[in-house]
Amino acid sequence: MSGQRPVVALTGASGYIGGNLMKKMEGYAEVIALSRNGERRDNKKHVTWRSCDLYSLSDAEKGLQGADIAVYLVHSMMPSAKLTQGSFEDMDVILADNFAKAAKKQGVKQIIYLSGIIPKHSPQLSRHLKSRLEVERILKSYQVPVTTIRAGLIVGPKGSSFPILAKLVKRLPFMLLPKWTRTKTQPVALEDVLGALSQSVGNEELENQTVDIGGPEVMTYQTMMTKLADVMGTRPKMIHFPFLTIHLSRLWVRLVSGAPKEMVYPLIESLVHPMVVQEENTVKPISYGSVRFEEAAKNALIQEEQSRKKGGSKPSILTSIQEDVRSVQRVPIPEGKNVDWVAKHYVKWLEDVLNPWIKTTVDQKLSCQIGFVYSNTPLLELTYSYERSNTDRSLYYITGGWLTDTEKNVRGRLEFRKIPHKNQAIVAIHDYMPSLPWFFYKYTQAKAHLIIMALFRKHLEKMMNYSSEKEVGSDVASIKNA
Structure with a gap:
C-alpha cells in the first residue's frame, strides 16, 4: 500500500x-x-x-x-x-x-x-x-x-x-x-x-x-x-x-x-x-x-x-449454519483479587458447588478437566494458554471432553477478562461446538450453564459483602477502642 x-x-x-x-x-x-x-x-x-x-x-x-x-x-x-x-x-x-x-x-x-x-x-x-x-x-x-x-x-x-x-x-x-x-x-x-x-x-x-x-x-x-x-x-x-x-x-x-x-x-x-x-x-x-x-x-x-x-435480499442475521455457542456473563471481582484469581477460583468453586457428583483436576500447567467422580472420561477438558493470558485476562481453549464435538470444535474457548476501570469481569464461552444433539443441548446443558454462572455471580457478591461487613466491623471496633 x-x-x-x-x-x-x-x-x-x-x-x-x-x-x-x-x-x-x-x-x-x-x-x-x-x-x-x-x-x-x-x-x-x-x-x-x-x-x-x-x-x-x-x-x-x-x-x-x-x-x-x-x-x-x-x-x-x-x-x-x-x-x-x-x-x-x-x-x-x-x-x-x-x-x-x-x-x-x-x-x-x-x-x-x-x-x-x-x-x-x-x-x-x-x-x-x-x-x-x-x-x-x-x-x-x-x-x-x-x-x-x-x-x-x-x-x-x-x-x-x-x-x-x-x-x-x-x-x-x-x-x-x-x-x-x-x-x-x-x-x-x-x-x-x-x-x-x-x-x-x-x-x-x-x-x-x-x-x-x-x-x-x-x-x-x-x-x-x-x-x-x-x-x-x-x-x-x-x-x-x-x-x-x-x-x-x-x-x-x-x-x-x-x-x-x-x-x-x-x-x-x-x-x-x-x-x-x-x-x-x-x-x-x-x-x-x-x-x-x-x-x-x-x-x-x-x-x-x-x-x-434489484432483488436486494435481506442480510442474514447469522453468517453460518454451524451449531456454535456463545455465552457471556458479567461477574464482580472481589476486592484485592484479579481476573486470574477469578478464573482459578471458578474451577475450584465448581467442584465445591457440584459435590459429590463433579470433580475437577488441575495440572501444573493450569489446564483442567471437569467430570463425574466415577468416570475417567472428562465432561470438559480446558487447556490454559500462557501466551494469551495475563492478570487481566485468562484464556482456556476447550480441547476435549465428552460434551465437546472434537471434530468441529476448532476455536472453542473459555475466557475471563477484566472490564477496564471497573471491578467487574466478563466470563465468556466462544465458538463452542457441543456434542449433544442440538435440541437436547439447548434445554439441558445450556440452561445448566446459565444456572451455574448465576450461582457463581452470587457467590462472588457474597464474598464482596462479607469483606465489606468485615471492614465495617473493624472500623467500629477501632472507634470504640479510641
Missing part, C-alpha cells in the same frame, strides 16, 4: 454505514475492509478485504495489522452464534476491548467511533445508551487517541431506527401516541454522518474529542412521523395515549415492524431521552448537517425501493 494515503481499517465494512463509508474513503485512503466473511469478497484498487471476528483478540490483532487509523462501527444487538446467551451490553464489552487492545498493539494512531448522543441531564440512561458510553470509555482505555462521533436517529435506507419508523407510518392507519413521541430528537441524514466520519480521519484536532452531530431541525418523534407520512403520501390518524408504556410500545412496534426484538427493545427504551446536539460537543462544520429531514427521508425511501426492485 502507498505510504502517501492513510491506511484505514474499517469494521463493519459489509454493513449499512460501513459499506457507504468505504466508497467515500476509496478516494483518499487505502482501506482494510474487515468482515466476518471477508474471504468471500474480492479485493479491488484501494480496498483489501480481511476476515475478522472481533470476538477473537488474535483476529482483531491480525485485522488491524498495518493500519494507521481504525474506524469502529460495531454493535452487537443481533445474535452472533446459533445460540447466543447474554446481554448485548456484555457482548459489546468484549468487542470493544479486543478492538482497543489490538489497536494499541498494532500502533494505530487514531480510533474513530460512531456512538449515540448521550443526554446531559438524564438520571437513568437506557441500556442502549449506557452500553454506547461504556464502549466509548473502553476504547479510550489503551492510550490510543479516540474521536467519538455521536449521532441520534440516522435517516438512511437501511440500518435500524429509520426503517422501523417508516414501517410504522406505512402500515398503521391510526397510531396511538405514547408519551415518548413528544420527546425531542435531531435526526441526521446518512450523507451527513458519512461526511462527519470522513472528515475525522487523520484529523489531529479531533483526537480525544467527542463530537455531537445532527441535522438542521430539532423536532419531536410525533412531528417526525407526521413529516414522514407526508413524504410517503399516507395520512395515519394520530391519537395521544400517554398510558401506553415503553414496555407495551416495544411489543406493538415489534409486531407492526416485524423487526427482531433484539433490535427493537433497546432502541425503543432509548426514545425517552432527548437526542439533541449539545452545544459543548459541537465542532464546526462537522456537527451541523445540511440535509433536511424530508429530503433525507425521500432519498432513503427511493434507495430502498431501488434496492428492492
Whole structure:
C-alpha cells in the first residue's frame, strides 16, 4: 500500500454505514475492509478485504495489522452464534476491548467511533445508551487517541431506527401516541454522518474529542412521523395515549415492524431521552448537517425501493449454519483479587458447588478437566494458554471432553477478562461446538450453564459483602477502642 494515503481499517465494512463509508474513503485512503466473511469478497484498487471476528483478540490483532487509523462501527444487538446467551451490553464489552487492545498493539494512531448522543441531564440512561458510553470509555482505555462521533436517529435506507419508523407510518392507519413521541430528537441524514466520519480521519484536532452531530431541525418523534407520512403520501390518524408504556410500545412496534426484538427493545427504551446536539460537543462544520429531514427521508425511501426492485435480499442475521455457542456473563471481582484469581477460583468453586457428583483436576500447567467422580472420561477438558493470558485476562481453549464435538470444535474457548476501570469481569464461552444433539443441548446443558454462572455471580457478591461487613466491623471496633 502507498505510504502517501492513510491506511484505514474499517469494521463493519459489509454493513449499512460501513459499506457507504468505504466508497467515500476509496478516494483518499487505502482501506482494510474487515468482515466476518471477508474471504468471500474480492479485493479491488484501494480496498483489501480481511476476515475478522472481533470476538477473537488474535483476529482483531491480525485485522488491524498495518493500519494507521481504525474506524469502529460495531454493535452487537443481533445474535452472533446459533445460540447466543447474554446481554448485548456484555457482548459489546468484549468487542470493544479486543478492538482497543489490538489497536494499541498494532500502533494505530487514531480510533474513530460512531456512538449515540448521550443526554446531559438524564438520571437513568437506557441500556442502549449506557452500553454506547461504556464502549466509548473502553476504547479510550489503551492510550490510543479516540474521536467519538455521536449521532441520534440516522435517516438512511437501511440500518435500524429509520426503517422501523417508516414501517410504522406505512402500515398503521391510526397510531396511538405514547408519551415518548413528544420527546425531542435531531435526526441526521446518512450523507451527513458519512461526511462527519470522513472528515475525522487523520484529523489531529479531533483526537480525544467527542463530537455531537445532527441535522438542521430539532423536532419531536410525533412531528417526525407526521413529516414522514407526508413524504410517503399516507395520512395515519394520530391519537395521544400517554398510558401506553415503553414496555407495551416495544411489543406493538415489534409486531407492526416485524423487526427482531433484539433490535427493537433497546432502541425503543432509548426514545425517552432527548437526542439533541449539545452545544459543548459541537465542532464546526462537522456537527451541523445540511440535509433536511424530508429530503433525507425521500432519498432513503427511493434507495430502498431501488434496492428492492434489484432483488436486494435481506442480510442474514447469522453468517453460518454451524451449531456454535456463545455465552457471556458479567461477574464482580472481589476486592484485592484479579481476573486470574477469578478464573482459578471458578474451577475450584465448581467442584465445591457440584459435590459429590463433579470433580475437577488441575495440572501444573493450569489446564483442567471437569467430570463425574466415577468416570475417567472428562465432561470438559480446558487447556490454559500462557501466551494469551495475563492478570487481566485468562484464556482456556476447550480441547476435549465428552460434551465437546472434537471434530468441529476448532476455536472453542473459555475466557475471563477484566472490564477496564471497573471491578467487574466478563466470563465468556466462544465458538463452542457441543456434542449433544442440538435440541437436547439447548434445554439441558445450556440452561445448566446459565444456572451455574448465576450461582457463581452470587457467590462472588457474597464474598464482596462479607469483606465489606468485615471492614465495617473493624472500623467500629477501632472507634470504640479510641
